[in-house]
Structures are given as C-alpha cells and as structure tokens.
Amino acid sequence: MIENMPSFSRLVSEFNRLPGIGYKTATRLAYHILKSPTEIVENMAQSLVDVKEYVGQCTQCFSYTEGSVLCRVCSDDHRDKHVLCVVEDPWDIITMENSGIFRGQYHVLHGVISPLDGISPKDLKIDELMSRVELSRQSEATEIKELIFALDADLEGDTTILYLAKLLKDKGVSVTRIAHGVPVGGDIDYVDHRTLGRALENRVNI
C-alpha cells in the first residue's frame, strides 16, 4: 500500500531520519499525520520552519538563543563570570542546569576533536574560547579564572581536553575537568573496569 503513495513514503523516510525512530515507528507516525486535521499538520510544519528561522546561536557562548543576541545564561548578571564550564553541545547545558549546582557561565564547543570523523580543532569554537578568555582580562569583574571541562571521558573528549589545556598553559587560567568515577547510588559490582580505574586514580582524601 505504501509503495503506491509517494508522498506518504517520503514522509515515512523523513521521520525515519530522526534519531531513535525506526521504519515501523516512522510509518505509524506518518499514518497518525494522515489522520490528523490539516490545521494541526500545517502548524507542525510551520514549527519546523520557524525553529530554524528564529533560533540562533548566542554570540558569547554559542548555545542556542531566540529573540536576543545573548542566551539566558550569558545575559544573567547573577551568574559567576569568573568560572566557565566548557561543554560539547547546548544539550549538555540543559543537563548541567537541571543539576542546579553550577552558577558560572558556559562555552559550547559544538563537537570534540575527532580525526576519524574529520573534526579538527578549527571546526570547533576553540578560537572563540581563546579570544573570550583573552577579552575577559580587560576588567577584573569579568576575568575568567577557571575553565571546567565537562566533556565525555572517551578518546575524543580526552584529546580535546589535552589540546585545550596545552593552548591555555601560561595564560594564567586554572584548568580543571569534572570528576569521573563510580556514580552516586551505583553498585561497585556493576561498574566497568575503566570507570573503576578512573575512580581509584582520582581518589580523594577523607
């Protein structure tokens, strides 16, 4: 039945492109669209176009923002301007904000160094990070004193941190990364050996 309806099967493949949506789910979604009132479907199509038109990147931290040049965090005067948390993508900011612990500002790299995927330092917001650090020195009130890396503890994350730590050496900025170890409430029996190795290596005095 689907083969004979080109616009239906095109919609199925469009849904199928989305992460976590397989062919069968895509077909069910497309079928739901077919049953929905035209007005609702047109609203959905408009939302897709609108989000690309109205949402842009914050000119300071490169997270997403709508209707203003700076994002909510960057334009908030109550945030600590001396501490910068460096993340891979804007999604990570939502996770960090939900924890409610971090009160500084962010910088989004939009990726990590990954030679296998052809992603080199120049594809990331690294130059922008360096000039942001440099620029912050102009006044004591805005000076960035610490950079916290909240990147994944994999090969690409580690490479990116090493690369940036080298660039930031002798710049007078303290460079740290979030701790990796056994999750709180987690059972040691179920922790993989690399995580346990990292937990042992980074043990803290009590």
Add this chain to the structure above:
Amino acid sequence: MIENMPSFSRLVSEFNRLPGIGYKTATRLAYHILKSPTEIVENMAQSLVDVKEYVGQCTQCFSYTEGSVLCRVCSDDHRDKHVLCVVEDPWDIITMENSGIFRGQYHVLHGVISPLDGISPKDLKIDELMSRVELSRQSEATEIKELIFALDADLEGDTTILYLAKLLKDKGVSVTRIAHGVPVGGDIDYVDHRTLGRALENRVNI
C-alpha cells in the same frame, strides 16, 4: 533554556503530540532539528503538508490512495471481488496484506461503534458498505458473497459486528469474523483467560 525559546518549545509540544513520543524524546527530536541543515528541515515540513494534500481516500473501500480515485487493491483486477474484508482502519490493511493470505478486497469503517467515545454508526462508513453490497448485485462477476470482519475482539469490535450482522441479515451475504484464540507458537500458560475462553468456545473438529 527551553522556556526562553518560544519556537523551540512549540516544536517540542508539536512532537509531544505524536503517539509514543514523550516530552524527553520530543525535546531530543526538536534539538536534532535545530542541528540539522535548513534544507533537510524544510523538506520535512514540505512532506508533512504534501501528505495531507496528495493522499486521499479510495472512493470504493475508503483506504488511502494517492494519484488515483481507487486504491491499489480496488484497482487490481486479480483480486477476488466476491469476498470483502471489513477492517477498522487503513493500517489494518497493511497488516492483512503482509500476511499474504487474503486475496479479496477491503472495506475500511474508519472506526468502530463506541457510545462512550461518542462514535455512532453514522460516523462510520456503514452506509457506504451497505450500498457497496447492494451495488455489487448488479452483476454476477462483482457480487459480494462473503463479508469477513477483521475487527478487534473487544467490546467496541463485538458491538460493531453485531450491529452490522443485523443490518446484513436477509441480504443473502454470508457474514463471518476472523478466529480469535491462542496465537500460533504461543504458550497456553501465558494466554489470558478471555482468549482461552474464546479458543475453547470456537474449538474446531480435527
């Protein structure tokens, strides 16, 4: 972050409307859209609009069709015109066709009688079914001799079948329904008591 981006949060709610897509998945999908190239997003929006514009209902069986008045099954001369399978919605036709056993034609009711949901016989394609049966009598070649009901074995499905069986009485059409019972390959231990009851009731001679 989301609260400050109205078009982003509208897209999240649009995705959230879709069946099986919760708030968290909707946010991830909307975020994926934000990262995708504008051209791909515009194609997706266009597909949504197109499917509503180009896909219509078959004038004979009320399944979906595109670019022609009759659907693929109705316009196929090799299908048995004497047997009609009555289903709840077009999706059921895909399931029936995938089994590869049925060679007759279909009739889509677009719902089942459900007083609790305010769905009465006049909301369904029942008048259309009756006139289709009547019309088929004009020639021996097209006469509908059997109606097979492939509806769910729940209260609404049973009500619909009883209602239609009464209407079709004395019309000279044989009325049947697909068998409900223990699934092939299924374990009797895991079958619910209503299914088992139905399997016992409808036992067949060997």
